[in-house]
Amino acid sequence: MIRCRPHRGELLRTVLANCSARLLAILGLTLATVLVARTGGPSAVGEYALLRMMPGLIGVLCVLGLPGALAFFLAEPRRELPRLWPTLMAIGFAGALTGTALWVAAAPLIAKVFFPHEPAWLIAVAGATVASQLFLTLGKTALQGLEDRRGGDAVIAAEELAFLPCFVLPLLVGIHGIAAIIIGLGLADLVVAVDAWRRVSRRLGWRRFGLAGNGYGWWGRPDRVLGKQVASYGLRGQVGGLITLLNLRLDVAILGAIAGPAILGGYAVASKYAELLRLPGTALTWVFYPRLAKLEQNQAAGVARRMIRPALVGIVVAAVPVALLASPVMRLLYGASFGSAVTPARVLVAGMILAGASGVASAYLYGRGTPGLNSIVLGVGLAITVVLDVTLIPRYGALGAAAASTAAYLTTDALLIGVLLRLSGTGPRHRTTVAVGEGTS
Template identity: 85%
Template sequence: MTRPHAGELLRTVLSNCSARLLAMLGLTLATVLVARTGGPAAVGEYALLRMLPGLIGVLCVLGLPGALAYFLAEHRRDLPRLWPTLMAIGFAGGFVGTALWLAASPLIAKVFFPHESPWLIAAAGGTVATQLMLTVGKTALQGLEDRRGGDVVIAAEELAFLPCFVLPLVVGVHGLAAIIIGLALADVVVAIDAWRRVSRRLGWRRFGLAGHGQGWWGRPERSLGREVASYGLRGQVGGLITLLNLRLDVAILGAIAGPAILGGYAVASKYAELLRLPGTALTWVFYPRLAKLDENQAGTVARRMIRPALLGIIVAAIPVALLASPILRLLYGASFAPAVTPARVLVAGMVLAGASGVASAYLYGRGTPGLNSVVLGIGLVITVVLDVTLIPSHGALGAAFASTAAYLSTDALLIVLLLRLSSSAPRHRTAVAVSEGSS
């Protein structure tokens, strides 16, 4: 198979970055509205409800979102009973995740939402399934290489919350209830569109009407399910660790310092994560493409992208850091001024994110997600140790320093791993397979 044209790849990455920037704009506008109507405490609760249900959901689907692009590559997507197997995993995970949230809701309310009704926190469990439905639909589009559809869903995922949050406010529902309703409605609306695009990409016959295990519905294949779960769980570890590295500081800070301080830190974190968008876009675009190439071609393409991805983020970090103060004060008001310094610290932690995004795409595309997970696990250890050490005495700034150390460490290790493996891919093929099988 021939390698993708460089110009076409660049356009695809830029398109995905644009979609993610629109999503970030939607998130920013929503956060501003939440901040203006409820203050820093409401922003903290919003951040927790965006993170915790999704975390439980991805834990319960055996790594399905991370496995989809691999199993939906052109030479794998017509495996017998593939779709019934994938759907069975998704529905079972959504049911289990919702049940776990309901069972744990008294503890969740006590730790993270001490001033809210436990029944309201229990109701937020519905977003476990809605977030999962959206996430699986979005990653299915990635695997099917519907780049336009995937970009639309990425942007809509955040933009949809704003009108869905305004709707309960208009009818007189405020506070945390309005946030929960807005999140659930936005998930459902965008998920329906995502799955509509998936079915059109496959052909409308796939909307549950095809026989012989080729439609969405039918009897799942147990052995295929084990194969999907084996790949997915190895990647799931890395995906979960990435999520924890990005959000564990939020959870620990929220539990220790409370929603008000967390609200300011959540704003700082989202601002700094602007610099992670290109790396995420590179992973999104390159993962399914590299899965179609042979090992030498994949290594060549990935190595070629390292330098421009690295230099681009370093250059972009300078104005992002300098503009932190005026932008955060303008958007969120004077009460969010303490978020400026943590934002600048977090910006420093993002400078390697572009190159590490290429590295993660290479490892996933070559069928070795466990190696990615091992490296990210090192970063998680750094995050936990530094969070519990620094947050009690330094609050939000301690959380920022902990996350920055974890980001830089894991990103640097991923880049080194890419350079070493791709420079001697044939010689290491057997060793990588053995290592991956034991991870």
């Protein structure tokens, strides 16, 4: 039982390092979006946003929540289980094949709904990114499970930065449009994924890229019983992560289906701009969740409650210049054709003001062993998102999507903060057993 309180300076450095990695990722995504916008306009940006989101979502669904289960099963002493890695690899490869097959089969429908001006065969080719994105996601979460925070931060940053040079390559040889986007995404995923798995191999001490004997390497005969345990845990843990992803990206899918890629392109730019304010909250959850889990219940509650106010004030203060700079930033980076994105961006900024404090709340709920409460609250936000999206988007377009997301964000974040304040003030003083890894990304 651990009673020591985490060192404040070390924790701050860890949070800042994670924030910096995520900021670099957003910088890379911004530069890539600018290039896509300058070469293809708002429509190309909309296609880029959809292709960055949809294949990854399908892949995660087809591996039975494996990304959420990795941190738990790679924690000591479970990481020493015989045939663990062959079992994890079997689930990963089976999910990648299933997800790719589903995408290819649904390509005509996907093209008709989301990419009406593109040939179905080209959308089918994009199915290759289901596997490449999944390969990258599993490598990133494996690093998290092995507690390689520096390696995990490097992969987070490289995940978006790598797209820019990989997108330029097809442009240089005369390939443009959505084909260049697909090639760029696939190449970037593979480059970063190979580096992620190289880091995993080095962390495990396997010099020959995962080749180890006695069932302890990556390759071998999977364990069916262990596979069922991994899938059972992963599916339970994936609920919160999937709801979070839908809360953040469902508006993109609905707007793309209803309004088309051109309007979606402007909204995607506005959404990514506003999400700058969500970085500190995400970093706080990522860093503090395992730390709070090691503390006594009353210690964790005290730390979480003390973190609420500075996290809240910091984001509120940062929101003012972010909102004011929306217009010059949008027009300078993306051009006059993206002027319509300014108002949705400002509406979305208003929805982010509680994000820092809610990041603390999520870390506390995970750390006290109650990630289910986090999922329930996120489910409320998802319901609000769905109802308001289908109500407002047909009439108001991108502005309706921004208003719906803002309402969902504020409601979800306020509920999470309220749950934290209630539980941290009245919770029992004994240590709660924690399901490490559940609900993480």
